[in-house]
Every structure is written in C-alpha cells, then in structure tokens.
Ligand code: SAM
C-alpha cells in the first residue's frame with residue numbers, strides 16, 4: 493500500500509486490540525479533555541488507517557416501512573405510522589436494486605448497503621435477497637445487508653451468496669435500550685451478531701447517539717461492541733435524525749462535540765474497525781464532520797438518501813473532501 497509517512501502500520505503494539513474494557517475505563521476516555529481525546533484517537537487512527545482516505549458506503553431501502561418492531565427513533569415502525577404517515581412498500585425487484593447499485597458505483601461508492609424494515613426476513617423472500625447480493629457483487633461492489641434478526645439457515649444462505657457484511661446495531665447501552673425498544677431484547681441482537689460472525693460474514697454494528705441517553709449509555713454501547721469476542725469490522729455511529737411523528741421527535745439535540753467524542757472513543761477502543769460517520773450528517777456542519785475525521789472516522793454513508801431521510805448530496809461531500817484533502821478509499 494502507498495501509505496503516507498504518517499501512517500505507520502508497524503507500531504500496532506501502541507494501540508492494542510482489547511476486549512476487556514471496564515465501564516470506568518470507557519468513562520475515563522469520555523471525560524478526557526477534548527484535545528487530549530481527539531489527539532489520542534488520531535494517533536491510534538494513524539497506526540491502522542490512512543488518515544486521508546474515507547470509505548464510501550451507499551444505502552438503499554429495499555423494503556420500506558410497516559415494521560412490527562417499535563424502535564422509538566424509527567420512521568419505519570408500523571407503531572408510528574399514523575403520526576409519520578410513512579407508507580409501507582413491498583420488497584423491491586432485483587433489477588431495480590442492481591440498477592441503483594450501478595448508479596451508486598458510478599458515483600464513487602464502494603459498498604452497497606441494502607436495508608429492509610423487517611423484524612427478520614421471511615424465508616419466502618430469501619431467493620430475492622440472495623439474487624440482490626449476487627447481482628451487486630457482480631458489479632464489483634462490496635455488499636452489506638440489514639434485514640433484522642436472522643436464523644442459522646438464513647445466515648448460511650447469505651454467506652453462500654457471498655454477502656460481505658451484515659449490519660445489525662446494538663443501538664445503545666443495555667441499560668437504556670428498554671427506553672427505546674420493547675419488542676426485541678438486547679440479547680437477541682447480540683445473538684444475531686454472534687450468528688453472523690460464526691458464519692464468517694463481516695460484522696457491522698454500532699448505534700445511535702442523541703436519543704436522550706446519558707454519557708454512561710454512550711460508554712456502555714461502545715463497551716458492548718468492543719468486548720464482543722471480535723470487534724465489529726464496521727461500527728456505524730449515527731446521530732439521531734429526529735423524524736417528525738416518532739416518539740423521539742422532540743428529544744433535545746446532542747452537542748455535536750459529544751458526537752465527536754463518541755467517534756474518538758470508538759476509534760480508541762476498536763482501533764482496526766471502520767468507524768462510520770453515519771446518519772445525521774445532513775444537520776452537521778463541515779467543521780463538525782472534519783473533527784469526526786480527525787477523531788478517527790474512516791467511512792461515511794454517501795448519496796443523497798439514507799433509508800427514508802436525506803443525506804448530503806455527492807457534490808457537497810466531494811467539495812468537503814477537496815477542502816480537507818480527503819479521497820475516497
Ligand atoms: N430493521 C433492521 C434493523 O433494525 O436491524 C434494519 C434497518 S434499521 C433502519 C438500521 C439502523 O438504522 C437502526 O438499528 C438504527 O441504528 C439506525 N437508524 C434508524 N433510524 C434512525 C434515525 N432516525 N436516526 C439515526 N439512526 C437511525
């Protein structure tokens with residue numbers, strides 16, 4: 493790899509991979525002076541990553557709305573349909589997904605993330621899902637799916653189809669989780685992550701900040717992720733998009749500097765992972781995003797739409813990359 497002088501992959505012992513983080517240790521990171529924290533995160537980042545490269549993942553909602561789960565942040569829960577007014581759609585046709593993936597690739601994205609508003613996939617939909625994975629892989633893109641909980645048999649089908657990543661977020665700390673979601677347990681999420689890992693699919697797991705949680709909950713979320721047997725390969729950190737009509741619509745906005753802190757702590761605790769600056773960039777200043785990159789964010793969601801909410805336009809992101817001297821990985 494043509495790495496710049498600042499990128500020193502040899503010194504990995506200076507940023508050990510640990511799975512035994514205590515809550516006190518994680519809180520101590522969150523409580524560091526901001527400059528010390530970001531500097532330390534930047535140091536760790538440069539050991540394992542090229543700090544001037546950012547990976548681009550693009551999302552598509554292959555099945556929108558009508559979800560039986562009650563996640564308080566989500567526009568797609570059937571429980572909030574009356575107030576959000578979001579109409580449910582059927583699973584998209586394979587060809588339409590591949591056409592959209594071609595456009596994403598032409599726009600510069602290297603990973604295509606396909607999301608469905610399901611508790612878990614129905615077995616009758618698996619052939620369509622498998623065809624989507626195979627079709628997107630044939631374009632030479634990395635594939636990611638987020639379909640809810642998986643059975644062993646479904647996980648194997650995804651692995652056999654060649655799926656590269658599976659996204660399933662823990663979302664928050666175990667303690668705060670019950671305030672946000674009541675229809676499935678924290679442990680069920682961990683079970684799905686373990687199933688995905690055991691099948692040999694790369695794990696993408698992170699969460700949301702800005703839901704009214706305490707800093708202890710942000711610490712707890714990262715502690716859960718970093719203390720998994722193996723760190724997730726990708727860690728999406730989402731800033732809540734407060735969707736009108738959801739129970740979290742009026743929650744107090746989190747200070748963007750606290751978001752930067754969360755990115756920095758994620759980077760220090762999971763040095764090799766791709767830490768993704770995920771939902772919420774539409775409302776974030778360029779300066780806040782630049783701080784996130786400085787603090788170790790190595791990936792973004794790219795393209796003008798997330799699942800149901802807007803994301804910055806490609807030319808806006810490329811203008812920011814140009815100002816910062818960043819290039820797509
Ligand atoms: N239904 C599947 C599931 O929950 O695993 C897959 C799709 S779900 C929309 C994927 C993730 O997107 C959620 O776990 C959550 O972390 C994130 N997300 C959803 N709505 C969001 C919002 N309004 N703001 C920020 N992140 C959000």
Ligand code: DTB
Pocket residue numbers: 551567605607638659661698699728729730733770771798799800801802
């Ligand atoms: C993740 O952590 N964030 C993405 C992806 N994984 C599936 C989804 C963000 C959704 C934001 C709200 C919306 O557009 O509906």
Ligand code: SF4
Pocket residue numbers: 559560561562563566567568569608609610611640
């Ligand atoms: Fe359904 Fe996923 Fe939204 Fe929860 S986050 S309501 S599981 S689509």
